[in-house]
Amino acid sequence: MNTQAQPPAASDGTVGKALDVLDQVAAYGRPVRFSALLEASALPKATLYRLVQTLTNQGMLAYDPERQTYALGLRLVRLAHTAWKQSSLAPVARPFIDVLAEDAGETVHLAQMDSGQVIYVDKRNAAEPIEMFSQAGKVGPAYCTGVGKAMLAYMGQEARDAAIDRQSFYAHTPATLDSPEKLLRELDQIRAAGHAFDREEHEPGIICIAAPILSSPGRVIGALSITTSTRRHTLDELINFRPALIRAAEAIGAAAHDWQFPTDT
Amino acid sequence: MNTQAQPPAASDGTVGKALDVLDQVAAYGRPVRFSALLEASALPKATLYRLVQTLTNQGMLAYDPERQTYALGLRLVRLAHTAWKQSSLAPVARPFIDVLAEDAGETVHLAQMDSGQVIYVDKRNAAEPIEMFSQAGKVGPAYCTGVGKAMLAYMGQEARDAAIDRQSFYAHTPATLDSPEKLLRELDQIRAAGHAFDREEHEPGIICIAAPILSSPGRVIGALSITTSTRRHTLDELINFRPALIRAAEAIGAAAHDWQFPTDT
DNA sequence: TTTCGAGTTTCAAATAGTGGAACCACATCT
């Protein structure tokens, strides 16, 4: 009765195809020629053409007539801004992240899970002030990041399995957990400990301690992490951040939960 | 052969409708119930339902089964991030904005024009941030902001007219230019001067000096502004920022231009 | 001038979207 799992994304209807085109453009990473899109896409010329037309005059794509290239449009940025603001997590979490970053003196990340991928929705760099899209919106793998594992550990059975299925288990570093089995074992430990580590599993020299954010028992809505480098701290030292990290994560969870039940009449 | 100006947005095809739904959800500003969407929309129940379904399992909307509400999805954030990064303006401008904000010691905004609206794509906060609305992705009116007027002044005839048509000319403050005539006169002056002021036209107490960013003569790609409050500076003092502002705007323009012609084979 | 490739338009066929109405589940009245 509904669409089945299909890794390359089940393209439901015209809308699905249109959105696929957006992804294509995004994947290109730079303004694209129509012809380039065409050969990357399975759609026939005319179809793709009309699709791109539509997206363009909807502001989802921007056409540069001089260069004859398409890029993602500003409407996306506008929508994303609203998405961010209306999220029950990121805006609520902001003040807590501020103090946590201040206290720890290290970089703090706030992430959510989206179809098996970690997506960073906020970041506070200890030294630098506010950075918006430079980092927010960035995606990363779930199986080899602190936030990713923290979320996986606490999400429901089915969701977790689905997410794990989507992991690539590419060994970014020697420390990467490169199989579902290793990952599952790690997740058990994380649940037992209440926090997750990234032991240089994604990038050499980068370590972090992460905790899940629960809006209510069993409902993971994100994760929080304190990241540092091996040059500044050892893994063992990271545990010192635990109390503050957990406190912040819990506070955010509670705040987000409350936010969902605004004092209505 | 092409679409004409149509304030309520010409909904081309199913894709258009789908995107309209996204806007609806965005406009709501918080998670929406299906029924709420329904009465706000002109579409019949079943149609809206399927549309929302599609958008949801495409990740453009996120459904909260517990609360039975829809919110904008993370896929948008992901796409917007890419949009930002692949833009020829924002990423290129960043370093220049950094030094400009540093030099001036005031808040710097980078904006672009999107269908008659100003959309802020980056922002550097001064050490002591001023209370005001603004953030990346945030939109604002063109006719009563420094960046907006700077861009209007330098864009082509047709584009400008189209943009001006879309302005509301609501008088936010006594200083607001509340008619096309006043605005056009101001634009002439801006062209003559090479910079634009915001004389508390949008928010009382907030003033700024702005300059257009041209990638090549006659091609506005954005605008840059230095914002402050009347408590910190007078309008006359703002002119002192002009040299640095213009220098930065020109540098960004040149950099963006070069970026569009990457050293290809 | 001819050729070529990229981009744009046409048009009949049929797929995909539409929407009125029925349906279901659950909560709330009587």
Add this chain to the structure above:
DNA sequence: AGATGTGGTTCCACTATTTGAAACTCGAAA
């Protein structure tokens, strides 16, 4: 309990929309 209501989901015949092969246009290269 039974009746009533509300919000959400599904059906299905109708047709508007999308489709895509092919034809066309334009500019630049041969």
